[in-house]
Every structure is written in structure tokens, then in C-alpha cells.
Amino acid sequence: MSSETIQHRHLPDRLDKPLSAALRSWETLLAVVAVAIFIFNSFASPHFLNAWTLSDMTFNFTEKAIIALPMALLIIAGEIDLSVAAILALSSTLMGFAMQFGLGTPALVCVGIIVGLICGAFNGALVTGLGLPSIVVTIGTMSLFRGLAFIILGDQVYKNYPDGFEYFGQGYVAWVISFELVLFLAFAALFGFLLHFTTFGRRLYFIGRNPVSAQFSGVNVKRMKFILFCLTGVMSGVASVLLTSRLGSTRPSIAQGFELEAITMVVLGGVAITGGAGSILGVVLAALIMGLVTFGFGLLNVPGIVMSIFVGMLLIAVIALPILWKRFVWVLKK
Amino acid sequence: MAQASTISKSAPALTLSGISKSFPGVRALHQVNLSLYPGQVTALVGENGAGKSTLVKVLTGIYQPDEGAITLDGKRVTLSSAQTAFELGITAIHQETVLFDDLTVAENIWLGHAPRKRFGLIDWAAMNEKARAVLAQMHAAHIAPETRLRELSIANKHLVAVARALSIDSRVVVMDEPTAALSAKEINELYDLVALLKSQGKAILFISHKFDEIYKIADRYTVFRDGEQVGEGHLKDTAQNELVKLMVGRSVDKVFPKHHAKIGDVVLSVSGLSHPTEFENISFELHKGEILGFYGLVGAGRTEVMKALFGMTKPSAGTIAMDDRPLAITSAEDAINAGIVYVPEERGAQGLGTGLPIFMNVTLPSLKRTSKSNVLRLKNEFDLARRYTERLDLRASSLSQDVSTLSGGNQQKVVIAKWLAMSPKVIILDEPTKGIDIGSKAAVHEFMAQLVAEGMAVIMVSSEIPEVLGMADRVIVMREGLVTAGFENKNLQPETLVRAAAGIE
Amino acid sequence: MLNTLLKSRESLLAAAIIVLIAAVATRFPGFAAPSSLAQAFNDTSILIILALAQMTVILTRSIDLSTASNLCFTGMAVAMLNKAHPELPIVVIIVVSLLWGLALGAFNGLMVWKVGIPPIVVTLGTLTIYRGLTFVLSGGAWVNADKMSPAFIEFQRQSLLGIPVLSWIALLVIAAFWLFLRNTKTGRDIYAVGVNPTAAVYTGIDVGRTKFIAFCISGLVSGLAGYLWISRYVIASVEVANGYELNVIAACVIGGISIAGGVGSVAGAMMGALFLGLIGLALPVINVSPFWQLAISGAAILVAIILNARGEKTKGRLILKRATAA
């Protein structure tokens, strides 16, 4: 067979225009939802459109959202970490423990982050080393890590953190712009870059879609997953520094239920729970939406649990609508 | 022969007319017609992606056609679900093995129509008994109905799939590339089975890319091209090259192109490679510009050896050296860095990032080259992907198409393109043309010839003797985890290979 | 024979339970007394039936995070019904709890089946929705013991042949699940869908519908558990069983139910729940500090899943004669 007889077909890069694809994307939908809630809030409460109010609002989500960022990568890679809140509690406890020995603020931050790293590495080692499903492993470690915090601290409290420590959770970079918000946005940019513009991020999608074939293509799946668990641990440590600083004290019961909220942000942000799809922009928008909903309703003194109905419905609706819409269009075409 | 023609005049058991089926962006079937006659085997041929498997899914109620009519025994039917099709007596052995690893053999056969006791409860004893009977009828009594399917070899799993199709009194049996995963002995048993079904008056649709077997067992043929039916007739009136022409739109004369690469120095030398359970003491040398064939029956352990060379499993002993330097390969990454790449046997599960676009699949191992200090450069990626996919004549709508929507053969091309882009020193092709149409097969072989001409070394694992004889310079035969023979491919006879593979002296 | 017995997950777990009981008994002999063990079974009954329901869902490669919220919502509903109409017979309460739970489970199932949302997402949503609705229904108020009728509270405590009704209910549910999962077409479909969904479609099983049924069962049982829970702890509030869904899943995991679907047995789920329940009951008895209990149960979960994974590792194909002989 000679090559002249073959007419090579030209393969275009893509069929649809990037812009129209972007307009139809999940992120657009989320942005519309966020704007709608924002407008609703401004009409519903006279106190909403106020720089300080908006600034206070961000505290409702920044710490959870900081955990949601690495969680998004982890879920894209087909894993999950339910132990993040427990890591946060343990790392806060050990920070408090270290403080008793007179460590200064920078050292305490290191302790918090390193404890997070160790916990993450422990999860990662169990998942990648023994090949256990992460949901199962982290159900176990969520009890273990928080349990360790209880063993260390019992019914006691660590407080009187050193001067300067309160800045992380209570400080403002400028005017109403809090340190937590700036840190979150910086991390969001960093994770966005990592996921969407680097080879690391690209490989993540492959791992999420088909880990076996990724491995057969030379991707070191175990190492990458291990790194992701460590990253999630580290970011839980960072969140721990923020929360501990914001509360000014540590008890082993802090951050109860953070894991499900962080996961809700990730899923609402359009990250496929089955792995292999999702974006950081979506997660950021989802975090913002959750902040807008919880704080906006809070201003109206709607009980938190009623807001959670709203968040739950939003989660289901925002995921159901595109599916139903596509189906509707398909039926119309026929 | 007179008998055959009277049968063909008899009413068709099943008729499809004007069937169309589209997926977003792809027209898989367009106004196709097909008739299946009782007691006859109709072969369905066509290139990869011609729409054969799609038709099977329409026939078995898995897909609903966009338009067209299906008539069974003169009555119009709607196959609203797989269950309906099954109840109407249409059974299929699908291209992908679709069985349940964690259920028993008996359940795999009887799921959905299991024998019941009082209150509609499943009668396990009766189910096992009946399963035993069906398996015995197929000369597969060695498979115990109570074993978990997971414990069977791939060939035996396939027999279970066949047993399921036989477990009801079907009118129509569809087989989508049933022999692709079987070895010679099992293939012959399958042919006997087809003959048996034929004699029972069932209408059989047989899909295959192997022309010799089509001519051996089929009575009629239907050819698909790009989702359309382009011809049908009796096989005895039609020569093979006519069929190929119908299929491809041109003639393919050289499936096994002669290659005249200069065989050079040893690139890869393997000695004493062993694994605790899969293989032992594997030694061979691979030269520059050489195609080294690995022949054996399915399950001989060739894939495991290749996986060890590629760093996917850990050998317990032995050394691998490249260009006389020892290699420590502990991961696929190491192997790729050393210049060894592997086109795996199961392309869906092991070769593709399903759900991701073609270009990303192609560039995955080459990211280091297309990116700048780990930052992606999309333009480089598209260029690279286009270069290699077009060279392999990939059939796709764009480079951003999801690979899982490609046909089997085209998926294989994506996997090969991915590795060609790496310009490796040694390329291992494990069953490279399994399930690939004749045109693409020729293209793949042509490519292998080009590769060795460029100085690459190729290991080709194949269970098809014509392919081995047509392409390999040397052949190594494996049986039960051991190398049993090695041959120069000069006047090598098929029987020699078969004997060595089966262990007959 | 011994080998296969040792390998089977259920027997490993049974052994672990016996070891656990024996260990506790060395420090506190009364724990191993039949009456005490019967009591422990009774105490674990609700977890057992929830684990069975959860298993059914997990078998289909799904997960139901909303069980505890369903339990809470249904429990509140029947408690309020009882408060408003103390004269209603207990049968009515049970039927209402079953139907109420079924409706909530069916909603989950419909979202999964008809809309095609991943189960974990749907139930993550309904986890908060159902608990929120409990608040809306009750206006946030609790229903206390003195607002419940004696029949409502006492039903599960009555003894039948020396065994409390609650234990009988658990035994009945265990038997029903065993029969259902093993000997009915739908039961086998549930396994098939989990083992290989594609193959299930090709075999004519409606995967979505099967998942729907699994969610309905989960809802039904969670509803029943709602009544049992409320009448057991004699208080209905929005906080009932908060976070309990993870205990239920942990019980399944310990019981060797594969989170990837298709693998798991009634005996496994039952023993997983018993194991977890026993740890919770035993630790206070042998005077372990309350602050150690969480870490210990976490460690126990990890050990159990590591052992399970060991048991699951296949040995390879042994194609070598030498390896086969060895």
C-alpha cells in the first residue's frame, strides 16, 4: 500500500467555537446564579449592600473554600477526603500543644501545616500503598484524627495564642479586605493555574478518567495521588491556622461538618464526583454562592438549617438543570 | 448448494429496513437494510466505525433507532429494551465482554430468566443444573456452574457468554467479533457451535474482520461503509477482494507489506526474567530494525512478560539491558524514558483516557515536549496530535472529539499515535490488530514496516499466525509462562508454530 | 476447607467479634453473659437495619448519605403525629413511618434514575434538605417523652419470648434482606448492576430502575428506623442522628461491602454493624476514657478495612506449573 493512495482527512482542532462553548459552560450558569442571589439579597436586606457586610460574608466560606481547592483536584483525580475537618482539628490541637512550649507565631504556623501534611501523607499512604478506596480510608481517619485531638486535649482548651497570631483569621490587608480572603484568592489562582495550565493538571484529568490507562501511559498515578492527599492535608493545615486564629482558641470539636460543606462546594462547582472533569473557577463561584446564601439568609435571621435546605436544593437543581435542558433541546430537535 | 438457495428464498426471520441512528456529531447508521434468514449465517463486514456494533445494539434493544422498522417473523416489533429483545428471542454476544465477574457462572448464564420456585423465588439448584446442561451441550463441561466468573480464563469467560446466548430458545443469534479473544482450539469449537445453531434453524449474524473465517462459516454477507449498507449477497458468488473493495472503497493488496529494514545491533536483551506466578526464565534479544513476533495461545503469558518489560509488574528475577547497559525499570515512566513503549492489549481499559479528547490522549506521554517548563502549550499539542493521527488516517470529526465515541479500530489508532509521537527505540505491540479492519490492519502493518526501516525495534505479540508469519523476522513461542521455541521466519510453517504453542512434539 | 473459611470475610469478622467480646470479658466478665449479649444486639438493632439498607444501595454502586436525615425527618413526623393523635394504634405509626421514609427514598431514587444525577450528589443535597424540612415541619420544637403516648414508647420494649420487639424487628429485617438479595430477581439485579453496569444494560436490566428500587428500600428502612430511634431515645429533635450516616457506612465498610458495588453479604453488613456497635458499648464498660473512644473506633475501622483488603487480594493466575504446584 503506497501512501499516495490514502487521502488524509484533515482533522480540525475543534468543532465548536471556544467562546460559545464558554457561554454554555457550567461556570456561566454558576455566575448567573451568584448574580441573581446577590441581587435578591440586596433587595431583601437593607444591610446587605455595605462594604463591611460583604467583607463579613466572606468569613462564612473562606476556610472551607481553601480546603475545597485541593479537594477539587482530589475529586478530579477520582479520590475523596472526608477527613479534612478532622485534620483541621488535630492540627489546631497540636498547634496549641506546641504553643505551650513557647513557640512563636511562625513556628506555630509551621506546626499546623506540617501536621496537616503528615495526616495527608497518612491518608495517601493508605490509599496508594494498600490500594484502599479513599472514601473508606478517610471515614476511618476522620475518627482517628479527631480522636487523637480528643486524647491530647480532652475537655480542655488551648488559648492565649501569641501576639500576631490573630492576624491570620482576624486581620485585614486593606480596608475591608481580609487576610483570609486575599489568601483564598491567591490560592485559588495558584490551584487554577496548576490544574488548567500545567502538565500536572492535565495528568490529573487522565487519572480521574482512567487510572489504569494513565499508568500505562507513564503517569505515576500513585505518586500523584499521594501528592494530592498531602496537598489536601497541607491546605487543611492552612485552614486550621486560619480558623484557630479566628477563634483564638482550640478545642478538639472545632470545624465539625466542614468536610461535607467543602465537598458540597466542589460538587456545586461542577466537579464531577466520578472524577475527570471540573474547574477551579467553578469551585470559587460555588464557594461564593454558598457564602451569599448563608450570609444573606442570616441577615434575614432565617435559621441556618432552613438555608441548608436552600443549599441542598441548589446543589440538586444546578446539576439537574443542564441535564434536563440538554434532554429538552434533544427532544425539540427530533 | 441447491438447498441453500431454497432456504434463502424462505422468509427472513428478521428484517431491518431503513434503520438510522445518530449520536451527537456522528451519523452511525443511515437507512440501512438487513435481512437474516433462518438456518443461515450472515456475515456483516465493514471498516472500523462502519456502524456494525451500533447495529447490534439496535438489534438487541440497547439503542433505539431514530427511524426505521424491525420485523421479526413478519411482525413489526419495537425493541424498547434489552429485556424485550431477549424475550423475543434475539440474543447477542457483544464485542466487549459484558459479563459479571463477581457472580457465578450459572448466574451469568441465567440472569434475567432464572428458574423460579414458589413465590417467584430463584431456584438456585435448578439454575446450576440447567447451566451444567447448557455448558455440556457446548463441550464446556469443565466449567463448573458454581465458580465465580472472575476465576475463569478469558477464553472460558467467552464460552460463558456463548452459553448465555444458548440458554434461551432464540430465533436470532448475533455475534460481534466473537473470535477476537479466542485461541485456535476455542475458535474451532466456536465454529462447531455456529454449525449447530445453524442446523437448529436459527438466524445468525456474524461480525468479523477475519475473511478466512467468514468464508468458512457464513452463507451470506452484508457490507457497511460509513454507516450505510453498500452491498449484500451470497459469499459463494463473491471473491474476497470484491468484498474488500466494497468495504474500503479501494483495493487493499498488501496486508503484510514486505519490509527490507537492515537488521542491526542488539538494542534490548532480556535474560532470565521471571515472575512468581506468571512466567519464568524468559531470555531473548531484540535487534535494531527487527520485528520480533511473540506467538502463543491466549493465556500463554506473553502479555505479562511485556508488562514486566514496561515496568507495570515487578519481575522476581532477571535482567533487562538496553544497548548493553542494564536498565532498572520499576515503572512505566522508567520504561518510557529508556525508550520502550507498549501498546496494550485492552485498548479501552489500558490505552485510553475515555471521556477526554483525542489530542490530549495523543499528547499525554509527550507533554514534556509540548509544554514549556511544565506549562501547557495547546498549539504544540494540536500540531503533534494532528501529525500522527493523520498519518494513521484516523476517522474522527475533530481532534477534540471524545475518544470513547470512536470505533474500536480508531481507538487503537489513537493509542498507536500516542506512542509514535514519542519516537521510541523499542515499541511493543500487544495484539496490535485485534478487532481492526483489513484496511487499518494494512496501515498498521505498513507502519510497523516504516518503524523498523527508521531503525526502531518492534516486539509484536500476536495470536494470529498469518500476521506472525507475514510480519515477523523472528518468532518466539511461549506456553504456560515459558519460552518453548524460537524460529527464524524463513520457510516457517504454520504447523510448526501451532505445535510449539500447544506443546505437541 | 479451613483455608477458604479463613479467607472468607464473614468468618474473619465473626472471629474479630468473638475476640472483642472475649477481650472485654476478661476485664468485665458480665459482658459475655447471654443476657448482656442479647442486650447488646438489641442496642445495635437500629444500626444493623440501617446498614442492611445502606448495603443495598452500595451494592448498586451508589451511596445514600441521606439515611440519617431521612430517619430524623420521618421520626419527627411520626412523633408529631403521635403527639397530635395519641389514640392512633402503633400499626398506623409504623405504616406511616415506612411510607414517609419510602417517599424520601423514592425522591433520591428518582433523581438518580430519571434525571441522572450521581447518587452521592443527590443524597448530599437531600442530607441537608431532609434535615431542614424537619425544622420546617416542627418549627424547631422538640417532641419530648411526655408528649409521646405510652404505646408509642413501649412498643419496641415489649418482650416476646424473652426478646424485645426491637430485636425481633431486626431479626425480621435481616431475614427479609437475606431472602430478597439472594432469591429474588430484583435482588440479583441489584448485585448485577453493581458488578458491571454496562453488562447489566446489555442483559436487559434497567440500571436506573434498579437503583431507584435500592433507594426506595433504603428510604423505607430508614423511615422505620426513624420511628424506632425516636421511640427508643424518646426525643424527637432536628439534631437526631446527626452525622450518623457515616457510622452506617462505616459499618458496611467493616462488613466488607465493597464501595465499588456488587460485593457484599447480609451477614457481612450485620456483623460490621455489630462490631462497630460492640466497640461503642464495650469501651465505656471497661472504663476507657471517653476521650479515647473516638480514636479507638477510628483505628478499629482502619484495621478492619485493611484486613478486608488483604482478604480480597487475588493470588494471580498461577499459570506456571511450578507456581501452581507450590
Add this chain to the structure above:
Amino acid sequence: AQAENLKVGLLVKSLGNGFFDAAHKGADNAAKELGDTEVIYTGPTKATAEGQIEIINSLIDQKVGCIAISANDPDAVVPALKKAMDRGIKVISWDSGVNEKGRLLHLNPSDTGLIGETIIKLAADYLPDGGEVAILSAASTAANQNSWIDAAKKVLPEKFPKIKLVDVVYGDDDSAKSTDVAKGLLKAHPNLKAIIAPTTVGVVAAAQVVTDAGLIGKVNVTGLALPSEFKKFIDNGASQAVALWNPIDLGYSATQLCHDLTVGKAEAKPGAELSIGKVGKIKLDDHNTAAMAPPFQFDKKNIEEFSKIY
């Protein structure tokens, strides 16, 4: 409500708790009396500090005049409350206190020492020969419970030498968990004579466990209980007597204090004597803490009457 109305945020540990609902009633009564005050009754669903902080932030932004908090954690809410004070909001704590830095004053429902003594006395009164008792508390972080338990431990050796405290366990104010730990107590201490639960949730759970275990008459349950919730167990004999203060008065007093502080009628400083409307007067100690009233005991004689009130 007019715009000029003074807004008081009555922030409780969690919504739905009968005790706090009663306090809400009292707060509304006070608002009605005062006329120009509006009560925002709010609280998280789950009794956590994080939940309370989110609400504190929203109260700040709603520009309430005063926040009256019963805290889930005496320390963790301090920074948020400080922020509130920085923005000109008066902050007091009541029922479950907040660290001095985070509030102007704390209104104890009763005297801590007195409560500690009362809960032991309730058990001791029915144990003339002494015996083993155990405490079933709320969360291990609950400030008020912890201080009462400490006070109780202090008076034990001198005043009740025959009573032996064998265990302190925590039910986290969760009925299921409280039930389980109460069961554990009975198993671990076969000679237990009384369970003291200084929490309205725990006491009900413990009484139910004792009833179920058929130990009525053998193990006496006592502690702090709402009469309306607990009447059943006084009636069936699982408990001889319990104590509590009037939560309605507590809510009423907190609201009164808030109002007076905000309009400048009162100032929170050590030694100050403040009026709490019809309930009377309180005197602040060195830590700006004051007790409202001594605990009140309920038994067979009076439970019927009080169960109709709260």
C-alpha cells in the same frame, strides 16, 4: 417594629431546645414591657461555636444594639464578640458564659457553687447510707456544666463524705449519645446509686435508660431538668427530685440588662447593682458576673404545677 426600635439579638446554643424556647418567651415578655425593644431570637442548628460566630457576624451587620449570648464555647466566640463591641454593640452572656474579654457582663442563672452543691445534694438526700454516683454531662467543652461539676467536686469531701463520685461522662447534649453513655455507666458500675445529669437533655436520656433497664428504685436520676419535659420520670419514680431555675426569667432578665446597657441606663462594672425588672436586682462581682436566683427544686409535690409553665 419601627426603625428606632432597639434590637436585641438573643443568641442561644441551638434552636429547638425547650429550655431556650422558654427563655425566648421571657425575652419577648421583657420586650413587650419595654415597648421600644425588639428581640431577634436566633441560634445555630447544631450547637457549635462556628455556627454562633456566623450568626454574630450577621447580627453585627444588622446593626443590633446588643447581643445576649449563651455560648457553646467560652473562648472561641470571643474574637467575634470583641469585633461586635468594637463596632459599638453591647455584648452580654447569660446561662453559659463567655470569657471576660468577650462581654460586658455575665448573667449566671444561679450561683455556680450553689448549683454544684445542689446537684450533689439532690442525689445525697435520697442516699442516707451514701454510695456511688456518676455524672452525665453535656459536651466536654460546655463552660457552665464544667464549672458546676468542679464546684460539686469541691463540696463532696467535706459536705457529703459518704457519696462517692465514680465517673464523669459526656453525652454532648445529644439524646442518642447520652443514652448510650448512660447505659455504659450502668454496666460499668453495677453498684451505682444515682446518675446526676446537670443538663436538660442528658437527664431525660438517663431517666429513660433507668426506666428501660427496670432499675427504678435502685438508681435515682437527678440533675437539672425542665419540669415539662421531665414530669413523666418524677411520676414513674425514676427520679425523686430535680432542680432548675426559671428559664423564662432568665431570658427576661438578659433582655432587661441588654436594654439598660444599650440605652445607657446601666453600666457594667464590678460591684454595680443592676435592675432586672420584675425579677429583681443583681449585683456584679469582680468578674462582672452575677447570679439571678437560687436553683429551685421540683419533686412529686410541685412538678404538676410547674410542668404547665415551663
